[in-house]
Amino acid sequence: MGIRDEEHDGPIAVVLAAGAGSRFEGQDHKLNSRIGGVTIIEWALRAALSAEIGPVVVVTGATRPEIDEPDLDYTEINNPLWASGQASSVQIAIEHARSLGASCAVIGLGDQPFITAASWRALAQSHSPIAVATYLDADGTPHRGNPVKLDASVWEHLPTTGDHGARELIRMRPELVEAIPCEGSPADIDTVEDLQRWQNNSSTNSP
DSSP states (O other): OOOOOOOOOSSSEEEEEEEOOOOOOOOSSSGGGGEETTEHHHHHHHHHHTTTSSEEEEOOSSSSOOOOOOTOOOOEOOTGGGGGGGHHHHHHHHHHHHHHSSSEEEEETTTTTTHHHHHHHHHTTSSSSEEEEEOOTTTTTTEEEEEEEGGGGGGGSSSSSOSSHHHHHHOOGGGGEEEOOSSSSOOOSHHHHHHHHHHHHHHHHOO
């Protein structure tokens, strides 16, 4: 794990991995469960790194995620207030982005292993203050997901408490938001059943 604390005036990528994963009743934390032999958190981290949009930050809390590849270049930041909700993790990530002089933060979730590097890259390239990844359902209906790009101009409007990140800001200021069509899947791993379904799928295809 590299330490990326140099100044950087472009985007940064943030992977949120601080929650307890309380709905997951497996023997280990869901982020340390494996699909295709790779931990869920490492799938998410690899995509963020492969996008090459800038420094990558992983915000941890309830557990220390298992990363098998020791040379991946990212910064881990622990959130001691993780139990208070996702907003605290977003705020810690934004504070780090400010310290680097970053122009924006592209934020994704550690329990979504099927987000592609191209999605991270497309969000970072948006010129809108807020950009949201959009995916097509099986019937062709678009719906919003992660990652989300947040320009520095909107950071002060993000919540400081609660269990959501930019959802309310996106709802209240739609004129600031660009929907970015993305491939891949925004499926998250919340339960053991979710994990088993994707493990079965990966017997012939990796995420």
